[in-house]
Amino acid sequence: MSDKKKNLSEYDIHAVPDASDMRFGILVSEWNDEITFELCRGAIDTLKKHGAKDENIEIHYVPGSFELPLGAQYVAQTGKVDSVICIGCVIQGETRHFEFICNAAAVGITNVGLKTDIPVIFGVLTPDTWQQAKDRAGGKHGNKGDEAAITAIKMVHLKRNL
């Protein structure tokens, strides 16, 4: 979908399945909310662009990216969604918080998907700087929320069509 040379929001629109009967939960971390709310907006716009209905997109919030896995598990276990998109932004700082939070979020989100058997998407930015985050949240590198939404649609489609 994207690599170093490509914009996070660039993809082949015709290769994306129709999402009109899919239900999504979006879980948004409140840390760095200027970034995460923009990622969430990108995800919503992209889901709707591919047919998802407003009533089938539910948004929930967690305090920080560390809480994304448990929050995702809560949402997945309601049985009301086909996929959960986790949105966060952890910016490299001077403490080791960065590594702990990124590792916990990545491993935790993976495990929730495997445990609940629904696609749980890693829409978490892990940039070195605030500017790098801005560039990937609707800036010059596109919006990682778009990428997360496309991933969710494709994974739901994959599961339904095996």
Ligand code: DLZ
């Ligand atoms: C504590 C913390 C720090 C230092 N940095 C971030 C960050 O850049 N991005 C983020 O999403 N969350 C951060 N947090 C908060 C943790 O994710 C978590 O909410 C707290 O450690 C409480 O468990």
